[in-house]
Amino acid sequence: MSNIHKDYIGSKFGMWLFLFTEILLFGGLFILYSTYLHKYPAEFHLAGKELNVYFGGGNTVALVTSSLFMAMSISAIQKGDKRLAIIFLGITLALAFVFLINKYFEWGAKFHHGIYPDSPTLLQRPKGEIIFFGLYFVMTGLHGIHVLVGASIIIYVLFMLKNEKVNKDDFVLLENTGLYWHLVDLIWIYLFPLFYLIV
Amino acid sequence: MPFSEFTTTNVSVAVIGVFILGFSSILTGLNFITTVHRLKMPEMKWTKMPLFVWALYATAWIQVLATPILGITVLLIFVERMFGIGLFDPAKGGDPILYQHLFWIYSHPAVYIMVVPAMGVVTEIIPTFARKHIFGYKAIAFSSLAIAFAGSLVWAHHMYTSGMSDTAVLIFSFLTFIVAIPTAIKVFNWVATLYKGSIVIEPPLLYALSFIFLFSIGGLTGLILGSAGTDIHVHDTYFVVGHFHYTIFGGTGFGFFGAMHYWFPKIYGRMYNKKLAVISWAILFVGFNILYFPMLVIGMMGMPRRYYDYLPQYHTGHLISTIGSWILATGLLLMFYNLFKSIKHGEKVGKSPWGAATLEWTTPSPPPTLNFVGEPKLTRGPYDYKGVEEDEQYT
Amino acid sequence: MSAENKHIVSYKTFVSVWVILMFLTAVTVWIAKIDLGFLNVVAALTVATTKALIVILFFMHLKYENRLFKISVFITFLILAIFIGFTFFDVAYR
The missing domain is CATH 1.20.120 (Four Helix Bundle (Hemerythrin (Met), subunit A))
Structure with a gap:
């Protein structure tokens, strides 16, 4: 077709609508978290203390910083600076992997202590703690999958930047990837205090 | 614990199917909302839109905002079957009633996803065959949005006997009556449209x-x-x-x-x-x-x-x-x-067997590729029947 | 592509936003160390929501988008709040 129609605002609005579905997808889990916190405040308090604030805090720094570079990458491409956009996006990607490696060690340590869903050690604990760790694995797990998906999309966009398919005049793909990435950050902003700090 | 979590039938595959279907529902809604906002012809103001489109717009918002809750619910069934986390299993501290909450938070709005477009259809058909401008255009358009919104307030009325708190029973029962208001607005407006119309x-x-x-x-x-x-x-x-x-x-x-x-x-x-x-x-x-x-x-x-x-x-x-x-x-x-x-x-x-006033009846039947021959012109409101061209054999 | 809605945010703005977010992260960790009982939950969520708002407004450009985007985001969070809040009509009164 000759009359290619590019709707910049429409494209971004569509992405926002998709993000709304993500917010409500996690929202279902937040409903569970809030009701179980209401039901088992003492158990959540004790179990939460077992999570390492340094792991959680470190990952918060990693994700927020990656969001910063993502945002700056968009500014860079808007200014037409392809090289800088690629560098910034590369840093974002690197920080995504820092987050995932960190998560791997954190989960690994828990598994090592026999704490994983349905484990004999966990089942001997009070019910509220079983639920706390259940929610911990489900929510950070689903979030981790989102980080992984986000990282894959970032790799794809890096190639698109390199090929100049994403450029100064047509960067909505990068911007929508950024929106997705910031949402992943946004959810972590809530997960961090809910699991690591409210103890 | 929900039956679906421990039945020996292969529910896991089925819930993955539901999850994928949910995506199709969400993407439909996403498409419709974006289309209504971005692809209306410039003269097509919000109050010039056919009320069927208004109904689809309201429905699309329910699809986008309610379906993800079903998504997480079926995902949790899957995860529970795989890993036995126990979020709904009382033996592990879970609360099965929460599963019902999650299920109905989506599944009540789901029935509005089904019925609101049908209401939109009725809103198109009635003025066409009454040859009369729709009564209460804005009220009908607004009631579609109101039904969509009210649909998110009432889910627990499916759960009166589940063992949830009496307070919740009372509040959800009260809220349920709210849905009757926009629905009745539509019915009264349809009847008022028929009144003194030249009905065919x-x-x-x-x-x-x-x-x-x-x-x-x-x-x-x-x-x-x-x-x-x-x-x-x-x-x-x-x-x-x-x-x-x-x-x-x-x-x-x-x-x-x-x-x-x-x-x-x-x-x-x-x-x-x-x-x-x-x-x-x-x-x-x-x-x-x-x-x-x-x-x-x-x-x-x-x-x-x-x-x-x-x-x-x-x-x-x-x-x-x-x-x-x-x-x-x-x-x-x-x-x-x-x-x-x-x-x-x-x-x-021909083009217009019913003599309807909306834009689709100005293009040939069946419509050509891209729907219209040349750029369509909006010369009348969707329910403005004065001087509508109608096929000869049906007048 | 037309020049519509092409607002370039400066690196400086983004870095300042990042500094504020880092500061708030430190604050929330610090508050969590003090035992305030239920107020800990309130404090943590207040800080988290502030951070979320900053991310949405600046990193996600919502501040520079038109009204449609802002209203939609508001409605989404309103619906989420209803889903969580109304569930408490049950769990809080059992």
Whole structure:
């Protein structure tokens, strides 16, 4: 077709609508978290203390910083600076992997202590703690999958930047990837205090 | 613990299927919202949009905002089956009622996803065949949005007997009545549109009128179920089965049939056999009521849902229902036979067999690629019938 | 592509936003160390929501988008709040 129609605002609005579905997808889990916190405040308090604030805090720094570079990458491409956009996006990607490696060690340590869903050690604990760790694995797990998906999309966009398919005049793909990435950050902003700090 | 988490049938595959279907629902909604906002022709202001589009717009928002809750619910079933986390298992500290909450947070709005577009169809059909401007355009448009919003406030009215708190029963019962307001606004406006109109009885109008009749029965029986006091008596009985068939089949189903008969000539450029369409409608309508009305009665008498057998006192009701189901099936077969046959063999029609005022009737039937020949011009409101061009043979 | 809605946010703005977010992260960790009982939950969520708002407004450009985007985001969070809040009509009164 000759009359290619590019709707910049429409494209971004569509992405926002998709993000709304993500917010409500996690929202279902937040409903569970809030009701179980209401039901088992003492158990959540004790179990939460077992999570390492340094792991959680470190990952918060990693994700927020990656969001910063993502945002700056968009500014860079808007200014037409392809090289800088690629560098910034590369840093974002690197920080995504820092987050995932960190998560791997954190989960690994828990598994090592026999704490994983349905484990004999966990089942001997009070019910509220079983639920706390259940929610911990489900929510950070689903979030981790989102980080992984986000990282894959970032790799794809890096190639698109390199090929100049994403450029100064047509960067909505990068911007929508950024929106997705910031949402992943946004959810972590809530997960961090809910699991690591409210103890 | 929800049955789906420990049944030995392979629910895992089924819930993945549901999850993927959810995506299709979400993407449809996403597409419709973005399209309404971004691809309207410049002259098409919000108050110039056909009310069917308004209904689809409201529906699309429900699809986007409610479906993800179903997504996480089925995902949790999957995860529970795989890893046994126990979020809904009382033995591990979980609360099975929360599963019901999650399920109904989506599944109540889901019925509005089904019925609001049908209401939109009825809103198109009625003014066309009453040859009269729709009464209360803004009220109808607003009521679509209001139904969509109110749909997110009332889910727990499915759970009065689940063991949730009495406070919740009270509040959700009260909130449920709110939904009746925008629904009634629509019904009153439809009736007001018909009043003093020059009504032409055609198959689509018959379906639209039966929608109003059947859906009103569905809606009013819904109020009986919505009040906690009466619900306790008829919960999980055939009364509920009768109620939702009146809303979903009598509502969505008849709306859908009405839409098929209304836009059929536009889609295929041919007209079905109208006499046969009226006959099949009559059989369908009679069969429907013979099938579902006895359910309301035996439900009141205490016939429970989901049993394949029953006590002798329910025999007559079941017998009448069964006979009704045969009549209904006959009507359906006749209707589909008529439509399918007419795709190839119906009489040819022009642009506008009904003399409707919305834009789709200004393009040839069937519409060419990209829908319009050249850029369409908006010369009238969607319900402004003065001087509408209508095909010769049907005037 | 037309120049519509092409607002370039400066690196400086983004870095300042990042500094504020880092500061708030430190604050929330610090508050969590003090035992305030239920107020800990309130404090943590207040800080988290502030951070979320900053991310949405600046990193996600919502501040520079038109009204449609802002209203939609508001409605989404309103619906989420209803879903969580109304569930408490049950769980809080059992």
